[in-house]
Amino acid sequence: MLSNRVNNITPSMTLGISTKVKELSRAGIEVLNLSIGEPDFFTPDGAKDSAIEAIHSNKTKYDAATGVLELRQAICKKLEKENSISYRPEEIVVSSGAKHSITNTLMAITNPGDEVIVPIPYWVSYPEMVKLTEGVPVFVETEFENNFKLKPQELRNAITDKTKAIFITNPSNPTGAVYTKDELKALADICVQHGIYIIADEIYERMCYLDEFTSIASLSEEIKEITITINGLSKSVSMTGWRVGYTASRADIAKGMGSIQGHLVSHPSTISQYAAIGGLTNCDDDIAHMKSVYKQRKDQAIEWIEAIEGLSVVKPDGAFYIFINIGPLRDKIDSKDLSLTVCNRLLDEYKVAFVPGVAFGHDDFIRMSYATDLDTIKEGIERLKNLVDTL
Ligand SMILES: Cc1ncc(COP(=O)(O)O)c(C=O)c1O
Structure with a gap:
């Protein structure tokens, strides 16, 4: 029998998603990963x-x-x-x-x-x-x-x-x-x-x-x-x-x-x-470079997301995440766990990984990371649009 301490905690949902993405890629299925919580740059020299x-x-x-x-x-x-x-x-x-x-x-x-x-x-x-x-x-x-x-x-x-x-x-x-x-x-x-x-x-x-x-x-x-x-x-x-x-x-x-x-x-x-x-x-120069790349990606990604009918974002002025409001999709998706359902559909049907907002205590949102290259971000948001368009 395990301790109450262990029984009382839930495993990290973000790490769970990374594991699922890795399993899919091991099985030869290519997934665009917009769920990542780590910089896509190498450690500077x-x-x-x-x-x-x-x-x-x-x-x-x-x-x-x-x-x-x-x-x-x-x-x-x-x-x-x-x-x-x-x-x-x-x-x-x-x-x-x-x-x-x-x-x-x-x-x-x-x-x-x-x-x-x-x-x-x-x-x-x-x-x-x-x-x-x-x-x-x-x-x-x-x-x-x-x-x-x-x-x-x-x-x-x-x-x-x-x-x-x-x-x-x-x-x-x-x-x-x-x-x-x-x-x-x-x-x-x-x-x-x-x-x-x-x-x-x-x-x-x-x-x-x-x-x-x-x-x-x-x-x-x-x-x-x-x-x-x-x-x-x-x-x-x-x-x-x-x-x-x-x-x-x-x-x-x-x-x-x-x-x-x-x-x-x-x-x-x-x-x-x-x-x-x-x-x-x-x-310092490496840090300044990374920051300017993140900023460009952020501005571009927001433009692409806001062009999708019904979606909006929390204004991000820092970090490398965008919290996307998918609340308006509630009328079209019959689910008690909206963010989980949307993220599962995005992963299973569209092969793109976002993190369900419920992991952060808010089920009307999904989290996107822009700690990845712009092509992946563009294609990932396009796939999100494809899902929204089918609803
Ligand atoms: C808000 C916040 N605090 C702390 C951490 C933990 O960072 P570290 O990798 O240094 O343990 C993270 C990592 O995702 C984070 O997002």
Whole structure:
């Protein structure tokens, strides 16, 4: 018999779709994959060379549980330069990907039964991570008209005396929406007032297509005190497989996470950490290039999607996703699970993979990724149009 912990969680739907796509291609059936959550660029040489050098200079031993000092120093410099927040290396914890950073955070700040606010639509893993750490996810509806960004009153209505923390994902996965400075300040002030931790997931921060991106922790000293910033190199430097993420937080929280991590995994791979130093210090041109390619694809894809009768999108200003509103198809498709039905039909009949919005808590939407080449995006959207045309 397995533990309640295992029985209470559901497997990741996004990973499930990737597996199905791989199975189909192994069977010789070519599928256009618009479901991918990882950059389609190779890791830049600036990061790879750094890892190779680390191997040859034998930097392959155990190191500090919270991460290699040189990397934590490089992260502090990055946060100061790009996000205008000042942190010391002892306030940084390097982990095996941002996923791991989020789990460490939850383990360090929540007790069993504590509530964690999860605005809908949410990144698939948040509710399961909260459940795994014995917290209670509290879902909050947001409005399409506001690009699904949480409003102060929606937050206030969700707060109880058990609320411990809130997730704010900026830019958002699955919508790509980006909060303005004022919007963030309004939410953060409520959190300060109620003593609620902000888990600020800024993993897509380098893919913000607006002139300005605001890190929540930069808003004020008291907001910084309650904020745990989550970031990493998976998306920004195309280093998904290297597994390097990090948190920036108050020293006591960082110390707690360091103890937890020390017992569970010691620390992320030392070689990957050296690669990350290269990623943070030697790859600015590569990052700028990737961002400009994503932006071109986004603008083009939105034009193609909006040309399909009845479909609309949440305005994406960041990340590499488009959240497509398929709600109007409800009249034409007889299904309780609209997004799942549409994605299954797209995959089975049209050989194109999207992610059903229900995976993110919103069944009227499907998520498309533009982390793939423009030809694939064009053909994939054409196949979506073909399905809509038959209805
Ligand atoms: C919003 C968000 N946070 C965190 C992660 C996890 O990133 P990592 O690969 O660094 O664990 C992802 C990856 O898809 C994500 O979309």
